[in-house]
Amino acid sequence: MLETLKPYVNLDPENFKLEVPEYFNYAIDVVDEWAKRDRNKLALVWTNEEGEERKLSFWDLMIRSNQVANILKGLEISKGDRVMLMLPRIPEWWEIVLGLTKIGAIIVPSTTMLRSRDILYRVKAAEIKAAITTNEHIEKVEKILPECPSLQVLINIGEPQPNWVNYDEEMKTASRRRVDLGENGKTMSTDPYIIFFTSGTTGYPKMVLHDHSYPLGHVLTAGLWHDLTPNDLHWTLSDTGWAKAAWGKIYGQWIMGAAVFVYDQRGRFNPAKVLELMDKYGVTTFCAPPTAYRMMILEDLKKYNLSELRHCTSAGEPLNPEVIKIWEQGTGLKIHEGYGQTETVILIGTLKNMKVKPGSMGKPMPGIKVEVVDDDGNILDPTEEGNIAVYIGDKYPIGLFKGYWRDPDKNKSVFRNKWYFTGDRAYKDEDGYFWFVGRADDVIKSSGYRIGPFEVESALIEHPAVAEAAVIGVPDPIRGQIVKAFVVLAPGYSPSDTLIKELQEHVKNTTAPYKYPRKIEFVSDLPKTISGKIRRVELREREIQKLKKK
Numbered sequence: 001m002l003e004t005l006k007p008y009v010n011l012d013p014e015n016f017k018l019e020v021p022e023y024f025n026y027a028i029d030v031v032d033e034w035a036k037r038d039r040n041k042l043a044l045v046w047t048n049e050e051g052e053e054r055k056l057s058f059w060d061l062m063i064r065s066n067q068v069a070n071i072l073k074g075l076e077i078s079k080g081d082r083v084m085l086m087l088p089r090i091p092e093w094w095e096i097v098l099g100l101t102k103i104g105a106i107i108v109p110s111t112t113m114l115r116s117r118d119i120l121y122r123v124k125a126a127e128i129k130a131a132i133t134t135n136e137h138i139e140k141v142e143k144i145l146p147e148c149p150s151l152q153v154l155i156n157i158g159e160p161q162p163n164w165v166n167y168d169e170e171m172k173t174a175s176r177r178r179v180d181l182g183e184n185g186k187t188m189s190t191d192p193y194i195i196f197f198t199s200g201t202t203g204y205p206k207m208v209l210h211d212h213s214y215p216l217g218h219v220l221t222a223g224l225w226h227d228l229t230p231n232d233l234h235w236t237l238s239d240t241g242w243a244k245a246a247w248g249k250i251y252g253q254w255i256m257g258a259a260v261f262v263y264d265q266r267g268r269f270n271p272a273k274v275l276e277l278m279d280k281y282g283v284t285t286f287c288a289p290p291t292a293y294r295m296m297i298l299e300d301l302k303k304y305n306l307s308e309l310r311h312c313t314s315a316g317e318p319l320n321p322e323v324i325k326i327w328e329q330g331t332g333l334k335i336h337e338g339y340g341q342t343e344t345v346i347l348i349g350t351l352k353n354m355k356v357k358p359g360s361m362g363k364p365m366p367g368i369k370v371e372v373v374d375d376d377g378n379i380l381d382p383t384e385e386g387n388i389a390v391y392i393g394d395k396y397p398i399g400l401f402k403g404y405w406r407d408p409d410k411n412k413s414v415f416r417n418k419w420y421f422t423g424d425r426a427y428k429d430e431d432g433y434f435w436f437v438g439r440a441d442d443v444i445k446s447s448g449y450r451i452g453p454f455e456v457e458s459a460l461i462e463h464p465a466v467a468e469a470a471v472i473g474v475p476d477p478i479r480g481q482i483v484k485a486f487v488v489l490a491p492g493y494s495p496s497d498t499l500i501k502e503l504q505e506h507v508k509n510t511t512a513p514y515k516y517p518r519k520i521e522f523v524s525d526l527p528k529t530i531s532g533k534i535r536r537v538e539l540r541e542r543e544i545q546k547l548k549k550k
Contacts, residue, residue, distance in 0.1 A: 001256055002030060002037075002257065004033050005029075005255065011366075016366040017367075018216070018217075018219065018366075018398050020216060021189060022188060022189060024187065024212050024216060025104075025186070026101050026215040026251065027097075027101035027102045028178075030254055030255050031098055031254060032062045034254065035058040038058070039057065039058075041058050041059075041257070042259045043057055043058045043254060043260065044091065044262065045281060046091050046262045046264065047264070047281075048264035048265075049264065049266060049267065054091055056091060056094075064095040064098075064171070065095050065098035066099075066177060066178050067174035067175065067176055068096050068100070068102075068171075069100075069179040070177075071099070071167075071170045072099060072105065072130075075130070077103065077129065077130050077153060078104070079105065079181070079184075080106060081106065081130065082108055082126045082128045082129055083106065083107060083128065083131070084122065084123065085110065085240075086110040086114065086133040086137055086241070087134060088134065088239075088240065088264060089239065089240050089262050089265070090134075090157070090264060092157055094250060097250065102178070103181060103185070104191060106192050106193060106194065107194045108122065108126055108128060108195045108197075109240065109245065111240075112136075112239075113239075113512040113513055114140070114512050115512060116141075116144050117144075117511060118511055119144055121204050123150065124147070124150075125197075125204075126207060126405075127150040128150060129151065130151070130152065130154070130155065132155040132167070133156060133157070134156065134157045135156055135157070136158075138156060138161060138164065153165065189216075190213070191212050192209055193210055193214055194209075194210045195207050195209055195405060196210075198243075198343070199450045204452075205452065207405040208243075208343050209401055209402045209403060210399075214251075214399055216255070216398060217345040217397075217399020218247065218251040218255070218346075218399065219255050220252070220366075220367070220368075221247050221338075222234075222251070222252025222258070223252060224346075224349070224366070225313055225338050226287065227285065227311045227351070228253060228285060229257070230257030230258060232285050233260075233282060233284050234248065234258050234261065234283070234285045234286075234287075235277075235278070235285070235287070236248025236249050236286075237292050243342040247340070249262065252345075258285075261283055263277055269291075269292065274288075274292070275296060275303075276304065278306055279305045282308035284308050284309060285309075285310065285312070286309060286312050286313070287312070288314060289314065289315070289316040289447065289448035290316060290317050290319045291316075291447040291478060291479050291480060293323050295478060301329075301330025302330060309333065310333070311333070312327070312331070312334070312335045313335065313336045313338055314335050314337050314338070315337065315339060315340065316445060316448045316480075318337070319335060319337055321358035324356070335356075336349065336351065336362070337349070337356075337359075337360065337362060338350065338361065339361040339388075341422060342401075342450070343401040344422075345399030345400075346365055347364065347368055347370050347390060348362050348365065348370055348434050350362030359435065360429075361434045362433060362434065363432050363433060364434075367397070368390060368397045370390055371391065372384065372385070372386040372387065372426055372428050373386050373419060373421075374386050374387070377389065377417035377418065382430050383429065386425065386427070387421050387422070387424075387425060388421075388424045388425065389419040389421050390422070391419055392418060393418035400420060424439055425437040425438055442473075444472070445480055445481055446476070446481045446514075449515075451473075451515050453471035453472065455515060456471040456485065456507060456516075456517060457471050458511075459511045460487065460507060463502075465489055466488070467488045467489060468525075469485055470486045470526050470536060471483060472536050472539050472540050472543070473540075474540075475543075475547065482518040482519065483515065483516065483517045483519075484517055484518070484520070484521065484543070485519070486520075486523050488522075504516050504520070527539065
């Protein structure tokens with residue numbers, strides 16, 4: 001770990017300490033410090049589907065992020081301005097995140113799978129001032145510009161385009177010196193830093209706000225759960241648009257001094273290619289969602305040299321015991337499960353020297369009090385099912401979000417009686433291990449994605465053939481869950497395979513394609529409460545009964 005952080009951090013479980021200094025800027029206090037300590041220290045190993053390769057040291061990232069900061073300052077982007085970053089897994093994402101961090105701008109990570117309507121919602125909700133993307137996504141942004149007066153700065157990566165500031169051209173002449181922002185430009189650890197949009201059940205995605213202490217909280221994720229050292233090459237499978245990238249592709253990993261491996265994959269997940277790259281580059285620690293492990297164990301694991309691999313982790317949903325067993329037979333390594341949210345750093349995990357209980361999330365991380373409680377915040381006895389909650393009564397946990405931005409009603413519902421209620425349910429066994437039961441709401445977790453049913457239902461209802469729609473998650477052996485839609489047709493339309501495909505394509509084109517319903521069932525009506533709300537719980541129960549009969 002970085003020497004300058006040792007006054008604030010001690011990851012020895014016996015003497016655990018995690019504190020936050022008054023002023024903290026991850027890019028300056030971590031990345032630049034590593035660069036000054038060892039200008040040749042490797043930070044990033046990048047490759048893509050064409051086999052191109054780049055390696056960046058902390059020194060490279062310090063200089064390039066200085067250039068980015070100077071470019072942004074010249075464009076009048078300053079502390080507190082919201083900037084949407086919609087980029088694939090290219091090295092520019094890392095240097096831009098660091099440049100934004102240095103000037104105190106608020107980062108809004110966004111997946112490249114977003115459609116124009118998704119971008120429109122985010123820009124308006126967060127009053128985004130600048131958007132940075134690659135040329136293939138420019139059209140989606142330009143389409144919504146007339147409705148977005150806040151969006152004043154457009155930056156593209158690729159060939160120069162009219163009305164866009166070209167990143168590559170600007171970088172050729174940008175100053176390499178650290179930008180001088182004066183005393184007022186310094187970031188306090190409590191200053192707003194990053195906004196993630198996360199799917200909910202009763203509306204469009206909510207804005208999860210973290211402050212500048214958030215990266216420091218990820219020493220729990222990387223230092224304890226990933227078990228990283230300065231000699232490791234770590235690979236987390238995640239797109240740059242999700243909070244999982246913050247968990248495994250930048251913050252805790254570089255605090256610990258490890259190098260990050262990145263594969264810029266644009267097409268379908270290829271388990272054989274992942275194993276091949278782990279073999280070729282000597283990846284030492286690895287984190288993937290259960291979906292990826294389920295696909296990887298179908299390959300001949302013995303075919304690959306994974307002798308450098310020493311620690312494996314997984315999060316997102318419970319892992320099947322059979323998957324854990326086959327992975328261990330093929331690699332000699334157990335998979336250490338963990339639990340957390342977009343709103344948090346890791347909360348619960350199976351650490352290196354802990355007994356692995358297949359299917360369990362593990363135990364609460366040091367320094368964070370996590371319990372299973374009833375709806376009033378009373379701690380339940382072992383084996384009793386209840387809410388997973390984080391105690392915030394004594395000291396606010398590092399890495400826990402500051403609330404849903406501009407959503408006081410939601411904040412009141414999740415922060416109550418000195419607890420943060422995660423919305424997930426579990427029980428604890430006699431040994432203190434947590435076992436996940438399910439979401440307290442209707443959010444669908446499919447292949448590591450969080451999908452709000454409201455978003456899919458809204459997209460379906462826009463099609464003229466759809467009178468009503470309800471969406472739930474149903475079990476799937478590979479993806480964990482898939483999206484299933486129940487559709488009531490409008491007069492004049494009849495069920496058909498052709499219409500199913502048409503509705504699926506409509507959803508893909510209306511919102512991010514990963515949200516489309518893989519199954520559609522036409523029904524005459526939908527179960528509802530007296531007040532007219534759709535009873536998704538009843539639809540889920542129907543699906544469970546169908547599975548039991550098979």
